[in-house]
Amino acid sequence: MIFDLVFRGGLLVDGSGAPARRADVGVVGDRIAAIGDLSSADAGTVLDVSGLVVAPGFVDPHSHTDASVLVDGGLASHLRQGYTTQLSGNCGETLAPLTPSSAALLAPLMESHGVAPAWSTFGGYLAAVDAVSKASNIAFVVGQGTVRASVLGAAERPPTADELALMEAHVAEAMEAGALGISTGLIYPPGIHASAQEIARLVAVAFRHGGLYATHMRNEADAVAAAIDEALATARAAEVIAGVPGRLQISHLKVAVTSGFGTGPALVAQIARAREAGLDVAADQYPYTAAHTTLATILPPDILALELDDAVVALRDPATRARIRELWRTGEGTWENIVADPGWGGLVIAFSRTRPQWMGRSLVEIGQAEGADPGDLALDALADERLAIDIVLHCMDERDVSAIMAVPWISVCTDAETRRPGHPILGRGHPHPRGYGSAPRVLGRYVREMGVLTLEAAVAKLSAVPAARLGLDRRGEVREGWAADLVAFDPATVLDLASFEDPAQYPVGIPHVVVNGELALRDGEETGAASGRLLRRGE
Numbered sequence: 001m002i003f004d005l006v007f008r009g010g011l012l013v014d015g016s017g018a019p020a021r022r023a024d025v026g027v028v029g030d031r032i033a034a035i036g037d038l039s040s041a042d043a044g045t046v047l048d049v050s051g052l053v054v055a056p057g058f059v060d061p062h063s064h065t066d067a068s069v070l071v072d073g074g075l076a077s078h079l080r081q082g083y084t085t086q087l088s089g090n091c092g093e094t095l096a097p098l099t100p101s102s103a104a105l106l107a108p109l110m111e112s113h114g115v116a117p118a119w120s121t122f123g124g125y126l127a128a129v130d131a132v133s134k135a136s137n138i139a140f141v142v143g144q145g146t147v148r149a150s151v152l153g154a155a156e157r158p159p160t161a162d163e164l165a166l167m168e169a170h171v172a173e174a175m176e177a178g179a180l181g182i183s184t185g186l187i188y189p190p191g192i193h194a195s196a197q198e199i200a201r202l203v204a205v206a207f208r209h210g211g212l213y214a215t216h217m218r219n220e221a222d223a224v225a226a227a228i229d230e231a232l233a234t235a236r237a238a239e240v241i242a243g244v245p246g247r248l249q250i251s252h253l254k255v256a257v258t259s260g261f262g263t264g265p266a267l268v269a270q271i272a273r274a275r276e277a278g279l280d281v282a283a284d285q286y287p288y289t290a291a292h293t294t295l296a297t298i299l300p301p302d303i304l305a306l307e308l309d310d311a312v313v314a315l316r317d318p319a320t321r322a323r324i325r326e327l328w329r330t331g332e333g334t335w336e337n338i339v340a341d342p343g344w345g346g347l348v349i350a351f352s353r354t355r356p357q358w359m360g361r362s363l364v365e366i367g368q369a370e371g372a373d374p375g376d377l378a379l380d381a382l383a384d385e386r387l388a389i390d391i392v393l394h395c396m397d398e399r400d401v402s403a404i405m406a407v408p409w410i411s412v413c414t415d416a417e418t419r420r421p422g423h424p425i426l427g428r429g430h431p432h433p434r435g436y437g438s439a440p441r442v443l444g445r446y447v448r449e450m451g452v453l454t455l456e457a458a459v460a461k462l463s464a465v466p467a468a469r470l471g472l473d474r475r476g477e478v479r480e481g482w483a484a485d486l487v488a489f490d491p492a493t494v495l496d497l498a499s500f501e502d503p504a505q506y507p508v509g510i511p512h513v514v515v516n517g518e519l520a521l522r523d524g525e526e527t528g529a530a531s532g533r534l535l536r537r538g539e
């Protein structure tokens with residue numbers, strides 16, 4: 001056999017969890033053609049990978065690259081980590097369906113990325129992504145928040161029967177166009193206004209098409225256990241409505257409240273019990289003790305329910321501000337009150353258009369520097385920027401992150417959009433480092449430095465485990481006949497360099513990445529190959 005590409009002399013960790021072994025890997029076209037001793041094989045390209053681990057290309061089950069992929073198909077910050085496939089469209093927000101009533105919700109993301117939409121349906125959006133030259137693969141779930149907005153706008157009320165039927169039709173259209181499932185973001189408007197019953201109806205449509213339900217739950221802090229129960233009940237209800245089994249993925253599992261630190265193992269046990277009871281449920285996690293979200297999450301749900309223009313007016317109203325302050329002080333139970341915990345010192349501004357000098361600093365530091373109250377500063381800034389301010393939220397404990405990391409069925413995600421340092425759009429701001437460092441951080445810190453898990457287990461959590469969750473066709477393991485998505489990394493040096501202080505840094509120790517049989521990264525340099533694909537459900 002003549003190979004197009006051979007990785008020779010490496011240590012194969014094939015993604016299945018099997019022990020590492022010495023084996024060459026030969027590629028023909030876009031498929032893995034042979035695994036074993038290929039020392040005398042003919043090949044168009046032979047790479048000596050002695051000293052390196054050869055593994056399946058990593059699969060990110062939770063990203064936010066919906067707008068980014070239309071800006072730059074190089075997908076650099078994912079590729080450099082060894083990710084060959086990512087699932088975007090998470091936390092309830094996608095760029096379709098786009099109707100007059102969802103346009104306002106989607107405008108900030110479109111405008112910040114200079115995206116001029118030429119689609120209305122989810123299928124139209126997927127066609128736009130398909131048309132972009134891409135260095136790696138990308139797939140999508142459809143966002144329940146966008147679906148709701150496309151019918152109900154920002155309204156806080158439940159849908160009528162006709163409106164619910166219209167939402168179901170939007171989900172069906174997305175699934176038939178190739179979405180892998182549906183996502184929710186139940187701390188964000190408009191998803192926050194949807195009842196579990198309303199969500200179950202839409203999830204049932206996804207299940208009927210063989211899709212996945214991925215949820216950013218209603219609470220990850222003081223009521224996270226109840227939120228897990230809601231997610232499990234929603235999936236079970238959807239299975240009953242659909243009449244078929246479904247798959248539930250709990251997105252970025254975490255304990256984000258000081259009083260809950262140390263309860264990570266109990267949450268894992270809660271999910272494990274549902275697995276033992278027959279529900280196909282798993283989770284993913286990013287390997288950091290801080291989150292990344294929008295500063296608008298400091299606002300109570302009724303403010304977030306307003307149309308954007310009305311919300312901006314409300315934020316400048318003294319009586320409304322007094323009520324918000326009162327809820328910050330006393331408000332528990334109705335929403336994740338991050339002002340109460342972790343408090344202003346844990347809220348670090350990641351991106352602000354009007355106040356770039358705030359980026360990388362906490363609201364306590366900003367308040368001291370400006371001689372003003374952090375709450376007033378935050379509300380003024382939200383009004384000035386029409387709520388579009390990003391924060392890094394230091395809200396977790398390493399014990400919980402490590403406990404969740406040790407679980408074999410919990411995948412590793414980035415929860416980030418793909419970025420590129422220095423790019424006028426994708427290099428802006430002060431993002432969470434997870435977008436640059438998640439996979440190498442697991443390999444360098446949690447495997448090599450901390451010994452939380454074995455190399456084989458980590459590779460499986462980065463490849464085969466998420467690939468199976470997504471329902472990808474023959475991806476996520478190094479096996480003959482499977483897709484030639486591969487990564488070669490140095491287990492002795494692989495490491496994330498991205499930090500909270502200086503996040504826009506590629507990792508080290510990952511020289512080669514192959515996507516559908518072509519070298520997309522070679523000797524640490526992007527080759528310009530555009531062999532990435534839009535993966536529709538079942539592909």
Ligand SMILES: [Zn+2]
Pocket residue numbers: 090091185216251252
């Ligand atoms: Zn989320």
